[in-house]
Amino acid sequence: MRNEEPTPGLRERTRRAVHREVAEVGMALFLERGFEETTIDQVAEAAGISRRSFFRYFATKEDVVLGDLADRGHRIRAALAVRPPGEQPWEAVRAALLALRDEGPVDTDAELRITRMLHGTPSLRARHLEKHLAWQEVLVPELARRLRGPDDPDGVAADHRAAAIIATALACLDVASETWLRLDGSVPLEQLWDEAVAAVRA
Structure with a gap:
């Protein structure tokens, strides 16, 4: 408990x-x-x-602009921690990321304006990438815990797989965000993330 x-x-x-x-x-x-x-x-x-x-x-x-981004990483980690034990890693990560969008109503127009400002301002872009690295620090250990098995007693293989999955998931999120902006939000961000992940995993 x-x-x-x-x-x-x-x-x-x-x-x-x-x-x-x-x-x-x-x-x-x-x-x-x-x-x-x-x-x-x-x-x-x-x-x-x-x-x-x-x-x-x-x-x-x-x-x-970005002050709560680190806290979002902790909320994603908490959502990942309560996913079903047998769930596949990519499905668990997807559900944890989507948990943020379930916290309240989404104002697409406001999100577009904020994301344009974020992507169009070099200092904000740099800090955003820095915060994503902080997300990796909290998400990788949680995913690695889920991936560790009896044939991996020291957890090295689990850490390696978890780091690759989380880094790829966040890179796909950045790519999806760029496309979402170009499309003026006409396609849901989660659909674009799914397509980006599918391209990587194909």
Whole structure:
């Protein structure tokens, strides 16, 4: 049985609320004016906080856009951990990735605008790739645990297979996202990911 996480206290709930509000304000400004054209001072002023307070919540301007990406990786890992034990690795990874899209309604237009900004801004693109590497660090051990068998006591083979699958899955996600943008979201992202994976596995 997994231990339930303790309910956060008032201070932590307040911190999370402010963090979320600043992120929403910043994202609105970035989409309206452009990421590179919007300064940290402008985000802080619009959010009603000081520049110094901004850095209590975000280390960089890029983190306003990508700050929760690392947390998404942990949520994917948690979704992967509860997949049925006998499920094939690719099916388990697919289901874990889709779990993010099941967390709430999807605003395709907003996602398109954000993804265009992400792919069109070099600093955001670089940080996005960096965060995906962080995803690999948390996902590979979980998938390797599922792949380890009695003929692999030290887990080397499982680690190798898991690293290859996760790296390929994330590369296919990037390729699918690029195609999704070119098609203006007319084809579901998960369908494009399935097609990319099928091409690799053919």
